[in-house]
Amino acid sequence: MATTMTQRLPKPISFIGWIVAILLGTFALAAIAFNRGESIDALWFIVAAICVYAVGYRFYSAFLAAKVFALDPTRATPAERFSDGRDFVPTNRWVVFGHHFAAIAGPGPLIGPTLAAQFGYLPGTLWILIGAVLGGCVQDFVSLFCSIRRDGRSLGQMARDELGPIGGAVALIGVLAIMIILIAVLGLVVVNAMRHSPWATSTVAATIPIAVLIGLFMRHLRPGRVLEGTAIGVVLLLAAVFGGGWIDDHPTLRALFDYDAPALALMVIVYGFAAAVLPVWLLLAPRDYLSTFMKIGTIAALAVAILILNPQVKMPALTQFIDGTGPIFGGNVFPFVFITIACGAISGFHALIASGTTPKLLANERDARFIGYGAMAMESFVAIMAMVAACVLDPGVYFAINSPAGVVGADAATAVATISQWGFPVTADQMSALANEMGESTLFARTGGAPSLAVGMASIFSNAFGNTLLSVWYHFAIMFEALFILTTVDAGTRVARFMLQDLLGNVARPLGRTSWYPSVLICSGLVVAAWGYFLYFGTLDPLGGINSLWPLFGIANQMLAAIALCVATTVLVKSGRVRYVWVTVLPLVWLVAVTTAAAWDKLFSPDLRVGFLSHANDLAARLDAGTLTGAAADQAPQLIFNDRLDAALTLFFLITVWVLVVETGRICHARLSGRHCPPLAETPHVQTRLVES
Amino acid sequence: MGAALQKVWALLREVTGDDAYDRYLAHWRATHAAEGTAPLDRSSFYREEQRRKWDGVRRCC
Numbered sequence: 001m002a003t004t005m006t007q008r009l010p011k012p013i014s015f016i017g018w019i020v021a022i023l024l025g026t027f028a029l030a031a032i033a034f035n036r037g038e039s040i041d042a043l044w045f046i047v048a049a050i051c052v053y054a055v056g057y058r059f060y061s062a063f064l065a066a067k068v069f070a071l072d073p074t075r076a077t078p079a080e081r082f083s084d085g086r087d088f089v090p091t092n093r094w095v096v097f098g099h100h101f102a103a104i105a106g107p108g109p110l111i112g113p114t115l116a117a118q119f120g121y122l123p124g125t126l127w128i129l130i131g132a133v134l135g136g137c138v139q140d141f142v143s144l145f146c147s148i149r150r151d152g153r154s155l156g157q158m159a160r161d162e163l164g165p166i167g168g169a170v171a172l173i174g175v176l177a178i179m180i181i182l183i184a185v186l187g188l189v190v191v192n193a194m195r196h197s198p199w200a201t202s203t204v205a206a207t208i209p210i211a212v213l214i215g216l217f218m219r220h221l222r223p224g225r226v227l228e229g230t231a232i233g234v235v236l237l238l239a240a241v242f243g244g245g246w247i248d249d250h251p252t253l254r255a256l257f258d259y260d261a262p263a264l265a266l267m268v269i270v271y272g273f274a275a276a277v278l279p280v281w282l283l284l285a286p287r288d289y290l291s292t293f294m295k296i297g298t299i300a301a302l303a304v305a306i307l308i309l310n311p312q313v314k315m316p317a318l319t320q321f322i323d324g325t326g327p328i329f330g331g332n333v334f335p336f337v338f339i340t341i342a343c344g345a346i347s348g349f350h351a352l353i354a355s356g357t358t359p360k361l362l363a364n365e366r367d368a369r370f371i372g373y374g375a376m377a378m379e380s381f382v383a384i385m386a387m388v389a390a391c392v393l394d395p396g397v398y399f400a401i402n403s404p405a406g407v408v409g410a411d412a413a414t415a416v417a418t419i420s421q422w423g424f425p426v427t428a429d430q431m432s433a434l435a436n437e438m439g440e441s442t443l444f445a446r447t448g449g450a451p452s453l454a455v456g457m458a459s460i461f462s463n464a465f466g467n468t469l470l471s472v473w474y475h476f477a478i479m480f481e482a483l484f485i486l487t488t489v490d491a492g493t494r495v496a497r498f499m500l501q502d503l504l505g506n507v508a509r510p511l512g513r514t515s516w517y518p519s520v521l522i523c524s525g526l527v528v529a530a531w532g533y534f535l536y537f538g539t540l541d542p543l544g545g546i547n548s549l550w551p552l553f554g555i556a557n558q559m560l561a562a563i564a565l566c567v568a569t570t571v572l573v574k575s576g577r578v579r580y581v582w583v584t585v586l587p588l589v590w591l592v593a594v595t596t597a598a599a600w601d602k603l604f605s606p607d608l609r610v611g612f613l614s615h616a617n618d619l620a621a622r623l624d625a626g627t628l629t630g631a632a633a634d635q636a637p638q639l640i641f642n643d644r645l646d647a648a649l650t651l652f653f654l655i656t657v658w659v660l661v662v663e664t665g666r667i668c669h670a671r672l673s674g675r676h677c678p679p680l681a682e683t684p685h686v687q688t689r690l691v692e693s
Numbered sequence: 694m695g696a697a698l699q700k701v702w703a704l705l706r707e708v709t710g711d712d713a714y715d716r717y718l719a720h721w722r723a724t725h726a727a728e729g730t731a732p733l734d735r736s737s738f739y740r741e742e743q744r745r746k747w748d749g750v751r752r753c754c
Binding site for chain 1: 706717721738741747750751
């Protein structure tokens with residue numbers, strides 16, 4: 001994109017253009033960083049972000065492509081060498097970009113920034129911009145590069161090849177663990193958005209039969225007609241949003257869709273199991289088509305709306321909660337902002353995509369820069385928009401929606417009093433008027449980020465595209481979020497099931513057969529039970545399960561990024577690029593510092609809302625002393641067990657990171673001192689025969 | 694204008710996989726036509742395609 005532009009423009013003009021971009025970006029960043037007024041134009045965020053990504057792409061990714069990786073356009077890619085018209089297909093770079101972006105951009109970049117806005121807009125915004133340009137984009141790019149040079153191998157296989165069996169095994173189990181936590185926390189986000197909301201619940205429920213209908217249409221009536229099927233599906237989804245409003249007004253129908261969080265959690269669990277064992281064409285594949293269209297369409301509309309409307313960001317740059325007392329999740333700004341925002345800044349999960357389907361489609365190695373670095377910059381931009389959408393809300397409203405009842409109090413009067421006393425004025429009337437406008441009974445304590453994002457999006461959309469139907473926009477936003485969260489739940493359960501079958505296949509051969517139905521049922525059941533457990537007890541947690549599950553997910557995701565960067569570092573060292581090794585070591589060191597600090601806090605912090613163990617011990621002490629009564633006393637043993645389980649998982653993630661880092665150090669040292677280590681697994685150069693189109 | 698719209702439409706079909714079968718046929722004619730076998734029909738191709746597509750990590754957080 002940028003390269004073709006510079007080729008076309010005469011040198012001095014392009015030079016001046018980049019100077020302007022750098023100055024404008026610096027000015028916008030300074031405006032954001034030093035603003036201490038009441039509010040600031042959202043446009044500054046957009047300008048700063050676009051300049052940062054453009055400059056990062058133009059200069060840093062060019063440096064990576066030319067000097068560090070030495071991308072070679074004459075080298076045949078796996079897509080060309082194994083071209084089979086199916087798995088390996090040399091594909092138009094824009095098409096690969098579209099696929100890759102659709103695959104990496106899930107709900108993460110929308111939810112993380114929304115939660116991290118409790119620190120104020122500044123820490124999250126800076127981390128999203130800097131983290132993406134120097135970390136996330138580099139990780140995606142390098143993973144893609146390594147995989148292209150290895151016949152499109154997966155991260156797990158590359159870890160085994162480059163780091164040896166220990167690294168490979170640790171990477172595989174790590175991926176499985178992160179998947180379980182990810183699905184649980186995403187399930188919790190959807191459940192919190194649907195809790196006692198017949199409109200949201202019925203609309204989200206309607207997406208299931210709609211997906212099935214489209215699945216049948218594309219299987220039997222019009223096989224493979226993706227565009228026709230999707231167009232019908234999108235119309236039906238919009239009808240479902242309006243239909244939900246009708247159900248919400250209907251006194252008897254409304255009761256059929258009115259559930260509390262634990263009941264909804266059980267439904268999501270049953271749904272997840274069904275989706276995992278049903279054939280993909282019936283539910284998963286059509287739902288994925290619909291969610292991809294919705295996702296890209298809605299995100300594009302949000303960008304346009306923010307540009308038209310230029311809303312005011314009302315959140316302060318920094319809040320007092322950087323000291324760790326935040327209501328949404330406990331913990332200091334360091335390390336928790338870096339854990340809370342994973343996707344959008346650096347997300348290890350991307351390494352799985354960048355080493356999965358994408359490398360099998362690249363027609364030319366040179367495109368790895370545009371796809372790997374570029375698509376991540378785009379995802380990071382989505383995160384910036386989510387940050388804007390969270391911060392255009394009145395801070396008082398933002399905290400009222402996102403703070404769990406266990407922190408601010410269960411009834412409206414106490415909650416608004418607590419939040420106003422923090423310096424974020426909000427009234428019960430304001431909240432009930434807002435809930436009424438959004439077509440909800442209440443917006444208090446709707447933790448998880450989805451509802452507050454939906455309120456932000458609804459107000460932006462209705463202001464930009466006509467100030468009516470706030471409630472429809474709100475439920476449209478909820479439907480859009482739920483649609484692709486549930487796609488991730490389905491797809492994640494399926495992948496985790498394959499991995500588990502692969503693992504168990506080593507113990508009992510038949511379990512490894514992915515098409516043997518008893519094994520499918522057993523392994524799907526085990527996977528669903530695992531995430532279902534965390535999800536269900538997350539809904540019972542008085543502090544709102546997000547407080548414990550989201551940091552756990554963040555740590556796991558950053559751990560996966562650390563694994564990918566370890567593999568990449570080893571590759572750079574082995575291929576004689578030691579002097580450039582800082583490009584992966586820099587983000588790696590940062591991630592190891594962040595995950596270690598966060599894991600340590602989650603394990604040993606004396607703060608009851610941060611440390612799993614101190615929370616467990618406190619509950620145990622109070623249970624023994626008999627100061628807990630009723631439901632609290634009944635749930636306490638379970639919560640204590642959960643805390644200890646969460647602590648064990650955190651410890652596991654911590655050990656995983658360090659085992660990988662030590663292995664990487666050992667192998668790099670062996671290589672540099674000329675001792676034996678696994679050889680570089682790169683495939684030899686084959687001259688490309690593809691003619692540039 | 695017409696040509697530009699056609700180009701966008703073609704790109705949209707390619708991105709969404711709407712023309713996957715046509716592409717498969719083109720590939721088959723180019724490389725396997727001499728083998729004396731028949732290409733998959735549209736419906737079986739679509740089935741195969743979905744099975745293959747969902748065999749790994751497809752969606753992220």
